[in-house]
Amino acid sequence: MYVVILAGGSGTRFWPLSRKKSPKQLMSVFGGKSMLQRTVERVMPLKPKRILVVTNVLQAEESARQLKEYRRHVRIDIIEEPVGRNTAPAIGLAASIIARYDPDGVMLTLPADHYIVNEDEFHATVKRGYEAARDGFLVTMGIEPTRPETGYGYIEADTEQGGCAGSFPVRRFVEKPPLEKAVEYLDSGNFYWNSGMFIWSVDAILDNIAALMPELTASLAGLAFSEDFWELEDLKPQIEELYLDIKAESIDYGVMEKADNVVVIPARFGWSDVGSWSAIPEVAEADSCGNVIISANNSITLDSGGCLVYGGNKLVALVGVKDMIVINTNDALLVCANDRAQDVRQVVAELEKRGLTEYL
Amino acid sequence: MYVVILAGGSGTRFWPLSRKKSPKQLMSVFGGKSMLQRTVERVMPLKPKRILVVTNVLQAEESARQLKEYRRHVRIDIIEEPVGRNTAPAIGLAASIIARYDPDGVMLTLPADHYIVNEDEFHATVKRGYEAARDGFLVTMGIEPTRPETGYGYIEADTEQGGCAGSFPVRRFVEKPPLEKAVEYLDSGNFYWNSGMFIWSVDAILDNIAALMPELTASLAGLAFSEDFWELEDLKPQIEELYLDIKAESIDYGVMEKADNVVVIPARFGWSDVGSWSAIPEVAEADSCGNVIISANNSITLDSGGCLVYGGNKLVALVGVKDMIVINTNDALLVCANDRAQDVRQVVAELEKRGLTEYL
Numbered sequence: 001m002y003v004v005i006l007a008g009g010s011g012t013r014f015w016p017l018s019r020k021k022s023p024k025q026l027m028s029v030f031g032g033k034s035m036l037q038r039t040v041e042r043v044m045p046l047k048p049k050r051i052l053v054v055t056n057v058l059q060a061e062e063s064a065r066q067l068k069e070y071r072r073h074v075r076i077d078i079i080e081e082p083v084g085r086n087t088a089p090a091i092g093l094a095a096s097i098i099a100r101y102d103p104d105g106v107m108l109t110l111p112a113d114h115y116i117v118n119e120d121e122f123h124a125t126v127k128r129g130y131e132a133a134r135d136g137f138l139v140t141m142g143i144e145p146t147r148p149e150t151g152y153g154y155i156e157a158d159t160e161q162g163g164c165a166g167s168f169p170v171r172r173f174v175e176k177p178p179l180e181k182a183v184e185y186l187d188s189g190n191f192y193w194n195s196g197m198f199i200w201s202v203d204a205i206l207d208n209i210a211a212l213m214p215e216l217t218a219s220l221a222g223l224a225f226s227e228d229f230w231e232l233e234d235l236k237p238q239i240e241e242l243y244l245d246i247k248a249e250s251i252d253y254g255v256m257e258k259a260d261n262v263v264v265i266p267a268r269f270g271w272s273d274v275g276s277w278s279a280i281p282e283v284a285e286a287d288s289c290g291n292v293i294i295s296a297n298n299s300i301t302l303d304s305g306g307c308l309v310y311g312g313n314k315l316v317a318l319v320g321v322k323d324m325i326v327i328n329t330n331d332a333l334l335v336c337a338n339d340r341a342q343d344v345r346q347v348v349a350e351l352e353k354r355g356l357t358e359y360l
Numbered sequence: 361m362y363v364v365i366l367a368g369g370s371g372t373r374f375w376p377l378s379r380k381k382s383p384k385q386l387m388s389v390f391g392g393k394s395m396l397q398r399t400v401e402r403v404m405p406l407k408p409k410r411i412l413v414v415t416n417v418l419q420a421e422e423s424a425r426q427l428k429e430y431r432r433h434v435r436i437d438i439i440e441e442p443v444g445r446n447t448a449p450a451i452g453l454a455a456s457i458i459a460r461y462d463p464d465g466v467m468l469t470l471p472a473d474h475y476i477v478n479e480d481e482f483h484a485t486v487k488r489g490y491e492a493a494r495d496g497f498l499v500t501m502g503i504e505p506t507r508p509e510t511g512y513g514y515i516e517a518d519t520e521q522g523g524c525a526g527s528f529p530v531r532r533f534v535e536k537p538p539l540e541k542a543v544e545y546l547d548s549g550n551f552y553w554n555s556g557m558f559i560w561s562v563d564a565i566l567d568n569i570a571a572l573m574p575e576l577t578a579s580l581a582g583l584a585f586s587e588d589f590w591e592l593e594d595l596k597p598q599i600e601e602l603y604l605d606i607k608a609e610s611i612d613y614g615v616m617e618k619a620d621n622v623v624v625i626p627a628r629f630g631w632s633d634v635g636s637w638s639a640i641p642e643v644a645e646a647d648s649c650g651n652v653i654i655s656a657n658n659s660i661t662l663d664s665g666g667c668l669v670y671g672g673n674k675l676v677a678l679v680g681v682k683d684m685i686v687i688n689t690n691d692a693l694l695v696c697a698n699d700r701a702q703d704v705r706q707v708v709a710e711l712e713k714r715g716l717t718e719y720l
Binding site for chain 2: 016296297298300302303304307309311312314315316317318319320321324326328329330331332333334335336337339340343344346347350351354356359
C-alpha cells in the first residue's frame with residue numbers, strides 16, 4: 001500500500017499560530033509533533049511501501065525538515081505543487097506517479113491535518129478499506145456521526161445492501177446541512193461524515209478520472225517519467241508546467257459524487273478535521289471547567305470555562321471568562337469568541353488587505 | 361504651598377502590569393509617563409515650595425528614578441515608609457516635617473495614582489481650597505458625581521450654608537453605597553465623591569490629629585529633627601523605628617469624619633481613581649466601539665466592543681469580543697471579564713498562595 005498525504009492547506013483559520021510558511025498541518029499546537037508528523041506516524045504501523053506528501057512550494061522546506069527522521073524508516077517523497085488546485089489534481093498526480101512504477105498499487109489518501117483518537121481502530125478500518133479497494137471500489141471513510149454537526153459534509157450509505165469488507169454502496173454525497181437536516185441524518189443511522197480519507201487502487205482512480213475528468217487525464221498524460229525507479233526530480237519542472245493550465249477541482253466533486261463504484265467504510269475511530277480553533281477542545285485535554293490551556297508556564301482560572309488559551313509560555317490567568325479563544329504568539333495576540341472561530345479568516349483577509357504581510 | 365504625594369500603594373488590581381516593585385502609580389500604562397510623574401507635572405504650575413513623596417522601601421528607588429528630571433525644577437523629598445500604615449501616619453509624618461521648618465505651611469495632599477482630565481480646573485480648585493485652608497479649615501476636594509457610582513465613598517455637603525471660597529461645610533462621609541443610594545445621592549445635588557485629595561494648613565491638621573488621634577501625635581512627637589534645613593536623612597532610622605508601633609488608620613476615619621472644621625470644595629475637573637483595569641476606558645481614548653487598545657503594534661477589530669487590550673507590542677486582533685480585559689506582559693497573560701476587574705486581586709492572592717513570587 002502507498003500513502004498519499006495531502007499537505008498543501010493554508011489553514012488561515014489557525015492564525016496567528018498558523019502562517020503561510022507554517023500552516024496548520026506543520027504547526028505544533030501542543031508543543032510536540034505537528035499534525036503532518038502525527039499523520040506519518042499514524043500510518044507507519046501499516047508498513048506503507050512509500051509515502052508521497054503533496055505540498056506547496058512555501059511549505060516544502062519545512063515539511064522536509066519535519067519528516068527527516070521518518071525518512072530513515074520509510075521512503076517519503078515530497079511533491080511540490082506550484083499553486084493549490086484543490087484535491088483532484090494532487091490525487092491524480094500522485095496516482096499517476098504510483099501507477100507508473102506499480103500499476104497494481106493501492107493508495108490510501110489522507111489529509112495531513114486531521115485528528116484521530118483511536119489509532120488501532122484507524123488501522124483496522126484502513127485494512128477493511130484496502131480489501132474493498134483491491135476489489136476495484138473507490139472507498140471513502142465515513143465517520144459515524146456523534147452529533148448533528150453542520151460543519152461537515154455527509155455521505156448517505158445504502159445500508160440495505162451489504163458490501164465488501166463491511167462497506168456499503170454510497171447513495172449520495174450531501175453538502176454541509178442546516179441543523180434540522182443534520183439532526184435527521186444523525187438519527188437515520190445511515191449517514192456518515194465525509195472525512196476526505198480515501199482508499200483505492202491507482203488503476204481504479206485513474207480510470208475514473210479518465211472517464212469523469214478527461215481534461216485532467218490529458219494533462220497528466222503529458223508527464224514524461226524517468227526510467228529510474230522513483231526518480232521524481234525530473235518531474236519537478238514538468239509539474240510546474242502542468243499546474244499552469246490545470247483546473248482546480250475537488251476529488252469529491254470531480255469523481256466521488258459521480259462514479260458508480262463508490263463505497264463507504266464506516267469508521268468509528270474518533271475523528272476531527274480540526275477546522276478552526278474551536279475544534280481544539282475536542283482533541284485536547286480540558287480541565288474540569290472545559291478550559292484548554294496550552295503553552296502556559298502556569299495558570300490560574302477563576303470562574304472561567306470553555307476557553308482555549310495558547311499562552312506563548314507565559315503565566316495565564318482567566319477571571320470570569322467564558323467560551324473565549326486567546327492565542328498569544330511572538331508577534332500577535334488574537335482574542336476571539338468561541339462561536340466566531342470561523343471568522344479568524346477575516347482577520348487574515350484584513351491583514352492581506354492592509355499589506356501587513358509580516359503577520360501572514 | 362507644599363505638596364504631599366501619597367505613593368505607597370500596591371495596586372494589585374493592575375496585575376500583571378503592576379508588580380510589587382512597580383505598582384500602579386509607577387506604571388506606564390500608555391507607554392508615556394507614569395501616574396506619579398503625571399501627578400508631579402500636574403502640580404508644577406502651582407509652584408509648590410517643595411514636594412514630599414511618601415512611598416515604601418520597595419518602590420523608593422524606582423520613584424526616585426522617575427522623579428530625577430523634576431528635581432531640577434523643584435525640591436522633591438522621598439520619604440520611605442518601612443511598612444504601609446494607611447494614610448493617617450503618612451500624612452501626620454509629612455505634616456510634622458513641614459511644620460518643623462515652616463509652621464505656617466499649607467499642604468496639598470494628593471494620591472499618586474489618580475487621573476485628572478482638566479488641569480486648569482484642577483489648579484483653580486486647589487487655589488480655592490488654599491484660601492479655605494488659610495482660614496483654618498480642613499478642605500477635602502469633592503468630585504461632582506456624573507453617574508451613580510457604587511465604587512466610591514461620598515461626602516454630603518451642607519449646601520445651604522455657603523462657606524469660604526466656594527466651599528461647603530461637610531455634613532457626613534458615606535461609605536461606598538448600594539446602587540439605590542448612589543442614584544439618590546446623584547439626584548440630590550449635594551453629594552460628592554470622596555477623592556482623597558486634601559488641602560489644609562499643617563497647623564490645622566496636626567491640631568486635629570492631636571485631638572482625635574493622640575497616639576499618633578505621641579509617636580510623631582518622638583522624632584528628633586535635624587537642625588539643618590530639610591535634612592531628612594537623619595529621620596530615616598527614626599521613621600523605621602516609629603512605624604514598628606504605629607497603628608494603621610485612614611485620615612478619613614481618623615480625622616475627617618470626626619473633625620468639626622471640615623469643608624468640601626466642589627470639583628469638576630474630570631477625575632478617576634483608576635481603581636481597576638475597568639476604569640482605564642474612562643481615562644483613555646477609545647475607538648468608536650469603545651475599545652481601548654494600548655501597546656499594540658497594530659490592531660484589527662471585528663464586531664468587538666468595550667474591550668481593553670494591552671498588547672505587549674504585538675498585533676492585536678479581536679473577533680466578536682465584548683467587554684473583555686486582556687493584558688499581555690512579558691511573562692503573564694491576563695484575560696478578565698470587564699465586570700470582574702476587581703477580582704484580579706484574587707489572582708494575585710492565588711499567586712502568593714502558590715509561592716509564584718516571580719509574578720508578584
